[in-house]
Amino acid sequence: MSANNPPRERLHALDAVRGVALLLGVVLHTTMSFLPGMQLWVTVDSSRSDVLGVLFFVLHGFRMLTFFVLAGFFARLVFHRLGTRGFIWDRFKRIFLPLVVFWFPLLMAVLLILGWNAQIANGGVMPSAPQTPPLSPNNFPLLHLWFLYLLVLFYVIVLVLRTVLTRIPVLARAADAILPSMVQFVGLPLLVAPMIVGLYFQPNWLGWFGIPTPDQNLYPNLAALLAYGSAFMFGWLLHRQTDLLHKLERLWWVYALLAGAGFTFFLSTLGTTPLLRPLEQDKFLYASVYGLAAWSAVFALIGFAMKFWNQPNTLRRYVADASYWIYLMHLPLVMVLQTVFARLEWSWLIKFPLILVIAFAVLFSSYHLLVRHTWLGVFLNGQRRTSPATV
Amino acid sequence: MNALAMQQIKKQYSHFQLSLESLELPTGSIMGFIGANGAGKSTTLRMLMGLIQPDSGSIEVLGKPLPKHADQVKWDIGYISEDMRLYPQATLEWHMNWIRSIYPVWDENYAKHLLKSFDLQAKQKLKGFSHGQRVKATILLALARRPKLLMLDEPTTGLDPIARSEVLTELMAVLADEERSILFSSQNTLDVEQISDQIAFIDRGRLVGASNKEDYLDRWRKLRLEVPVGVQLPQLPEVVSSNGEGRLVIITTNQYSRTLEAKYNAIGANVLHTDTMSLEEIFVANVQHMRRNAA
Amino acid sequence: MNYFLVQKLIYKDWYFQRPTVLGSVLLGFLALLLVGLQNSIWFTAGSILLLTVIIAFGGILATSLVVGERSTQTRLFILSLPISMREYTTAKMISSLLIFLIPWTAFLISSYILITNQAALPDGFFAFVLVVLLELLLNYCLLLSISVITESQGWASFGIIVGNLTLNAFIFYVGSLPDIKTAIASSSMVWNSTLTTILLLEVMVILALLSVTFYVQSRKKDLI
Known part of the structure; x- marks a missing residue:
């Protein structure tokens, strides 16, 4: 057992998965003006698509859960590399500071775009500003940076838990004994249980939207706290026995099938149109299927990456490095592009890919020119790249 | 058959x-x-x-x-x-x-x-x-x-x-x-x-x-020679390799017979010792010899 | 062709796959039980579970019988026996097909019984079930061809995922054809021309896949 020994090799696959999870966020937010049904976003496109409804549903189903598993994994890696004080300082610089520094400008940008859209909707005249409650912990639009806020919370929790729980060595051994069964079906229900409980007891749970996004205030909702918290903990413990990752290599397609089955169940019973109605019947069934499908998708993606992406690769490494900056910055740009394209009478088949191409082109160039070789890169990714695309 | x-x-x-x-x-x-x-x-x-x-x-x-x-x-x-x-x-x-x-x-x-x-x-x-x-x-x-x-x-x-x-x-x-x-x-x-x-x-x-196998073990030998100053060792066809410079030289042969020792003695070199070789030594010497010839 | 040896190899494959066959039959019957509950949510859940069980069973069969025999290096042991590549391929294809057909036939028969005995489900629905089950068999044959020819775990898993995705599109497309819609809704089994054409096409693609596999295999010179 390699328990407790940090892995010697760099797990290239996990870097790639983290990058992919973040970049898929750009794709996810781009689908949001094309979704069928009610308007959920700053703007709504003239061409809607059920296909993008399915894409949104699936991406939303596993993306952040995957991210938090990896965040937990890398958190323990950093913790054991730098020690407690080094860990706190590192997380302060790379997670907390970006949250504080980027939140306000991003909020202003999003508000401007909202205003712009209101103006368009009002026939070119700026409507009077709607009454908004003052900023308070109960009303705090975190935007897409909510994940940084949640991470900071989890870091604090894990540090506290650690100091207490490491005094009871039997707990670590128990965790090491249970974890292998969790990635090999038998213990999977145990892993999914917190998420199922969270979704089931979440008041007015909108089944179609899975885990409610905790981006409106500073008190994360129960479902998000339990689901993402358990994912973070699982990732932290997974770092104790990285050989388990290799088990997923062989099982990834089985998990992909399970995830597909679960998501198909949702889409075929609730439809491909975003459904803003709380679930009333069969809540437990839906919560269980969603939890199992989401976790299966997480394992499928990680297993897939372990099998096909675990070799060092310059391009993948570059994308992984760029993903953090791109994710932080993408929202206003995507919203502007969506607004510009919204009233064009083109098919979503053209507009959707076009927005993605433009957004990624701008975001990758901005990363390459402004971040990669500058102090910003040091700030976000920890170290400066001396020459383009070094491994 | x-x-x-x-x-x-x-x-x-x-x-x-x-x-x-x-x-x-x-x-x-x-x-x-x-x-x-x-x-x-x-x-x-x-x-x-x-x-x-x-x-x-x-x-x-x-x-x-x-x-x-x-x-x-x-x-x-x-x-x-x-x-x-x-x-x-x-x-x-x-x-x-x-x-x-x-x-x-x-x-x-x-x-x-x-x-x-x-x-x-x-x-x-x-x-x-x-x-x-x-x-x-x-x-x-x-x-x-x-x-x-x-x-x-x-x-x-x-x-x-x-x-x-x-x-x-x-x-x-x-x-x-x-x-x-x-x-x-x-x-x-x-x-x-x-x-x-x-x-x-x-x-x-x-x-x-x-x-x-017996053939191999019979044919391969290591000869340790003492070469006095001024004596030049000839290039013999039965010699696979020679190691060492100056007074002490080790010769490896794949066609050993008593006449080889006689040849060296005749030119003034002194055969100190003739050793049999293990199969491993023969294998290594053979491979090195063939690789040298191929190069 | 030494049929005695082919038979021995088929027996060996069957012997090792018995637990998987049993497991998939049990899970499949559980799924059919849900389908029979006469509740639309459980009907959907049961159908999806049944499809997933068949796809996963096919995937496990193809990867463990064909790809696994290479990756676990048991194939070298088999090839040290006095068999030719043709006999090996024949045995593999027959055993993989026969073993797959056991649960497949069980599900076909039980869905027939279920549909004809349940008033809520029109008998014509069985025709659609047959189309979908044949498509699953086709998917499995495709997977088998990919596995036998490439012998690669990666390609096999891609085959499974792609097959599964096309299945969704297939069910959606076929289910939306007017002729199929009327056939599904009718209270007795209807075999109109659209339906028979689809069934015939499926059978022909299956036969074509099997022949291509044999042809490609017969041209391989090295067994290892």
């Missing part, structure tokens, strides 16, 4: 070429096939099993040409390979029953004897077997059908000394029957030295020597 013979074999891979001029194994003998990792041992053995076809050249095993008659000839060949695996979820007994149901010639008493002398549990599942036990189980399954030709690809690699001696003892016993022949590849020259009577060396896809 030869148990196997191959002539002018060529097989091209993207990073490797196998090119064997001639390899023969007389019936009733045991040949050790020595070479480093990646020298082409496994490829050669797989060709002799008809699992791989050469690009050109002829192969004859037990009197029949391959690959045409491969499935027929394989009835009389016991082939095992270091990277061959049995079914982990089944017991050894299941494997024995299954092989017995295929081969009418299966010798149950011999199988029982091997089970005992290899110290194996028939009721145990293969997934519980150690590497050594697994190799012994594979050998058991091959031997108990009493094949005319045994081809063993690195049977002793990774075995502990006890398992190794068990395996070698049973292989020796096979040869008590003069109709049976064995070809086995190995990196371990000690095993080969211990039980084989024929030896073939292979390096980088080419045979660098094949003959009987």
